[in-house]
Amino acid sequence: MITVLTGDNSFEINRALGELTDNSNQLVENYDGETLTLEQAADIFSGISFFGDGRTVIIRSLSSNGLVWAKLTDFLNRHHGDTTVILIEPKLDKRTSTYKELKSAGAIREFHQWTARDDAAALQWLAARLADEQIEISSRDVRYLLERVGRDQWALARAVEKLALIGRVDQAVIDEQIEASADYNIFQLLELALLGKAQAVEEELRSMRLSQDPFALMALIGSQVVQLLAVASATKSDHPAQDFSIHPYVVGKMERLSRNVDSAVIRRAVRIIADTDYRLKSSVDDPWLAIELALRKISRK
Template sequence: MLHLVTGENTYQAEQEVRSIARASKGEVRWVSGDTLTPDGLADILMGVSLFASSEVTVLTHVGDTPTIWEKLGEWAERVDPGKTIIVWEPKPDKRTRAYKSLAAHAQVHICPLWTDRQDGLAREWLAKRARESGVKLSPGHVASMVSRATRPTDAPGISVIDQRQLHNALTALSVVDDITDDAIAATMPALPAENIFHLLTYAVERDVASVQRMLAELRATDDAHRTFALIAGQWFQLMSLALVPAGSAESLGIKPYAARSLSGLVRQVNRAQLRDLTQLCADIDAGMKLSQFEPWDGVERFLLGIALR
């Protein structure tokens, strides 16, 4: 039986692989696609083996080698039905003939990352796993952990929840006698979006020294374009909150926690400043895309524009 496991939720994908292996009652053999030759792949898929009825072969990174990926698609319909073969490919190119052939001849298991719109599902899962593991988490702890496991994506307005990070943090907390906010923070360091919020807060509060200190740290560890995108995203949320009636955050797609965090900043920026700074943000964004200046200079210019308004 041929299985195709896809999706970027590596925790769920790993659980799927284990479930298939348990059902097959066989030992698992992992084979990386970059070590395979066409002959080696043919032997795995169709060759005679003493372990054909029990061994489970997991093929990973097959898509990284085009010739092997193409052969896998070509031979998918010829896989020995007595074998259990799992192809684990998080982000296969669905436009390829190989993918279409695999999808047609394999049992497909899709493991997508949870989005921030599924935070309720994530909290429910985490609370259940904590109970099963004997870890005492309060509802506040659960909410905090899910928030820390949430990160932005390249798609505007879309964030994802890292289920593996939640699992790993829960494992770490299982040896802690007294679970506190500090213990959670130690096992789940602040995500870039949280650092960006602090950076924006310093700028709005005109704390130039702190802005420059954080920028120096980010220059050494992060990407300027990514940092600017996160700052701009939070700035536009702040602007939106300033221009709509109180209590309208949810209709704008802004989460209550983010709205509460930004509300204190909204009162410190007047409408004229909002207009001028939003135009500055747009101008810097356009300049960065045209490579008119160093990206980090653009990030600093916008933040200092806010701080020195």
């Protein structure tokens, strides 16, 4: 039997791998697919079929090994036996004949990171994890926790583990105990600037210098200010959450912010951030100083 676990959601891939191996009495062998030789592959796949039991072999990133990957279907078609092979592949080229063979055999299981379209599933999953740990929390605060942490399941799982030590949880506890995602912090930063709170902006930036990459920060600020403009400009028939993959709770916060900030101020902020981003990409300016100056300009209105 062969199973391919693929996608950018390493949490779900890890969970699926555990399901396949934890309850097995088979000997488990691990291989680095990038360095696997044809001789090693022949030994591993000798006796393989799409159905069967025996030893379990886990191979990571075999598709990066073009020589062996191209021969994989030959191994599968020639050999029969009791070896279970699990391939872990973060990304697969769907154009290859090997991928098409595995897909047609039903061997591929795909796991993708959650997006805005998966928020209902994310809330259900998070609520179940919290309940499993017997954490007392309102449905409103479950939503707030998801908003603060984001859709990364590893980060959400770590948050649940931390909150399990407390037992009873509300928004104040979440704020005190759970680190906010970069997206959440950057929205707070942008909100402070648009509301003209220059001193608070400087304090936030001082904290961010300790843990953030300035170029990544600039990219996220640019993304969020454009999203804010989209939300502020949306009509009743528009759906910015779906169109721009924005978390619905963030859309709600952006809508509330846009009611307190003139649209001309938001458009001006977009121009300031775009100009700053261009200068950072085409000069040797101090990135932190450039970001600080841009946010100061925005906060002056």
